[in-house]
Amino acid sequence: MLARLIEIAKRAGAALAAVQAEDLGARYKSRGQLVTRADEVSHALIEAQLAQAFPDVPRVMEEQANEARLPAGAYLVVDELDGTIPFSRGMREWAVMIARIDGRPTHGVIYLPAWETLIAAEAGRGCTLNGEKIRLSSSRSLADAVLGMELNLYLGAEHRERFVSRLSAVALSTRCLACAGAAVAELLLGRTDLYLNCRGGKIWDFAAGALAVEEAGGVAWRIDGTPIAWNSLEMDVLLAANPHIAEQALTIAAG
Numbered sequence: 001m002l003a004r005l006i007e008i009a010k011r012a013g014a015a016l017a018a019v020q021a022e023d024l025g026a027r028y029k030s031r032g033q034l035v036t037r038a039d040e041v042s043h044a045l046i047e048a049q050l051a052q053a054f055p056d057v058p059r060v061m062e063e064q065a066n067e068a069r070l071p072a073g074a075y076l077v078v079d080e081l082d083g084t085i086p087f088s089r090g091m092r093e094w095a096v097m098i099a100r101i102d103g104r105p106t107h108g109v110i111y112l113p114a115w116e117t118l119i120a121a122e123a124g125r126g127c128t129l130n131g132e133k134i135r136l137s138s139s140r141s142l143a144d145a146v147l148g149m150e151l152n153l154y155l156g157a158e159h160r161e162r163f164v165s166r167l168s169a170v171a172l173s174t175r176c177l178a179c180a181g182a183a184v185a186e187l188l189l190g191r192t193d194l195y196l197n198c199r200g201g202k203i204w205d206f207a208a209g210a211l212a213v214e215e216a217g218g219v220a221w222r223i224d225g226t227p228i229a230w231n232s233l234e235m236d237v238l239l240a241a242n243p244h245i246a247e248q249a250l251t252i253a254a255g
């Protein structure tokens with residue numbers, strides 16, 4: 001399963017890289033949700049290949065109409081192009097993400113073509129980055145950490161006050177990539193120690209990344225500190241290199 005998902009993500013990534021410089025016909029699906037011809041190219045490729053490789057496994061994909069209720073049993077979640085906004089502006093922070101969920105994520109792949117980075121994880125079997133096993137070992141606290149966070153138009157006043165304002169006032173520095181896959185890569189590479197995505201994300205934004213971080217020895221929680229239930233399309237997430245910095249962030253955000 002993991003090998004097939006990697007192969008499909010790599011093909012989609014190559015197809016996306018080939019069209020990034022073209023006129024992508026960018027338009028808004030809804031406020032703040034940009035979609036381009038590239039998302040559609042990747043969608044068609046991944047959908048066809050997943051249907052062939054795993055014909056009996058339901059697919060929940062960003063670029064299709066999905067049922068409000070997630071499938072029962074095992075299913076695949078796909079972000080055909082994570083980071084459409086940076087992609088469409090010629091930036092390098094964009095990814096293809098595919099995960100299998102069965103109650104919780106069991107397999108996950110994040111491919112960042114412009115970074116030449118491939119992250120793969122399987123429950124109970126660890127996480128690799130370009131084939132090298134990743135083991136998070138940071139013991140940094142927030143004052144020494146670079147914090148990854150998404151700043152977007154979906155954040156409410158409470159998110160801005162509790163998380164953006166309070167945490168960025170303590171962290172060494174705060175950065176925002178507008179690409180969950182790239183943010184997970186930075187955490188796994190030890191560049192950041194904490195990543196918060198408070199609102200606007202969906203299950204396909206976080207399934208592969210949460211599994212990768214947990215398999216690397218980090219933590220994946222909701223932003224209120226509770227475990228992720230994996231029963232909802234819309235999600236928030238707190239990923240951290242160690243439980244200490246996650247707890248510290250939650251304490252500061254609680255005020």
Ligand SMILES: [Mg+2]
Pocket residue numbers: 039062079080081082083084
């Ligand atoms: Mg997308």
